Amino acid sequence: MALDTYYTADFLLGLSRDEFQAVRESALADRVASYFTKDSKLTYMGVGGMGRHGGVLLFREADDKGNHVRKLVVKYSLDAQEDEHLRNETLCLEQLRGAEHIVQMIPLAKPEMNISGTGMRPTLALEFIPNGTLFQWTQRLATLTPRNRQIPSRLLWRIFLCFTRQIIGMSYPPAKAQGEPVTRENFGTSHSGRGITQNSAHANNFLFGDITPGDAEHPTPIVKLIDFGRGEFMRSPEQASAINTWSAAYQLMCLGMQEDGYVDLSLVGTPDGVQPYRVTTNLDDLGGDEWIMTDCHSTFLQKAGMDVMLRDLVARCMSITPEHTPTLHQLLRYCQDAVATRTVDDFRTSAFDEYMIWKETDEGIQKLLELTLFDGDIVDTPGLNRWRFGFSQMGTSILGLYSNQAVNRRNRTLYEGFVQQINDMRAATVDVTMQGVD
DSSP states (O other): OOOOTTSOHHHHHTOOHHHHHHHHHHHHHHHHHHHHTTSTTEEEEEEEEEOSSEEEEEEEEEOTTSOEEEEEEEEEESSHHHHHHHHHHHHHHHHTTTBTTBOOBOTTSOSEEEETTTEEEEEEEEEOOTTOBHHHHHHHHTTSOHHHHOOOHHHHHHHHHHHHHHHHHHHSOOOOOTTSOOBOOOOOOOSSSOOEEOOOOOGGGEEEOOOOTTOTTOSSOOEEEOOOTTOEEOSSHHHHHHHHHHHHHHHHHHHTTGGGTOSOOOSSSOTTOOEEEEEOSOOGGGOSSEEEEEOSOHHHHTOSSSOHHHHHHHHHHTBSSGGGSOOHHHHHHHHHHHHHHOOGGGGOSTTOOHHHHHHTSHHHHHHHHIIIIISOOOTTOTTOTTOTTTTOSSHHHHHTOOTTOOOOHHHHOTTTTTHHHHHHHHHHHSSOOSTTOO
């Protein structure tokens, strides 16, 4: 594939092999973008990210009067492996259409388009989710002192409730018609009689959305699940629920150990194996004060300064015996009750000092989110810090990552270090610039 003419010969000759590949992929992204900007309602805002198997572009959409309506992202593939991932993701998201906590498709991209130099490739247009991934959030938390990076239990409960809604949506896919309103996931009859597993519970596949004023379940930003490239249809909702519940509890476990330096652990069993754990809280019909065997990490099981009920519930969700694992109905009820009723007074115990108690207040939670989510820069992305979406909606399929792999710096930012220089050259020759972008 020939590179665009605004890359000078001197510039290209001075690049290493990896740098040349980065510029090549950046030029390809512009070509893909030019296809969609034939629609006068779409304005190309820039590259959201590139990986081994494809990329993500950001657009702004206007109505017939030119008023800004929304932002959206377009995923495209570059090889046969990601072709199948995108097609599979489309099949899954068609069944998940209408689920509030799952990324939603937008009827924009053609199923197939000719991407110059690579042939016919699938594309997928998705809603824009503005506040970055769990992985990015943990990177910002890691810049704080261990004491400050601990996530308050009341905030973890809210995140766990979002995870639970995702599990319900995957267990009972709503499969709404295009144009029907997005609603909160609830129990019902699966249209296909089967559930869906996402199969890539990586911290890069959970994104923070907006706050909905007056929504009791979302006093803090909603968490949505993306990337169904490796999604799979299960024989029953119950089978899907069991797999997705374990994965959600695993993510909650990792979030609960931020002060210990854990960002993402292997999904293939926990590093120290199955652990005996004594459950002390009485979770209604699940009972209490009993020993269970769980996949939970021993550091998490021994944590002080955490809501014991939350710790017990996560341990149960990762239990190796079904009789000690909550049903999806139970999990929803426990999370709903905790989000609705747990107050700072529940943490005035010997396990919490005054500062930890303050962190559990609404003010303490808001301060943490302002510092690390709403005001925090994207880590390790020079030149893109002002773009809240930087590398956030690629999903691990395009990056070529699986659930038990950390994000490799080179895979995550192939063209890092050149983006500003490339954009400066673009700005001088074409009407594509970061200046003035909302």
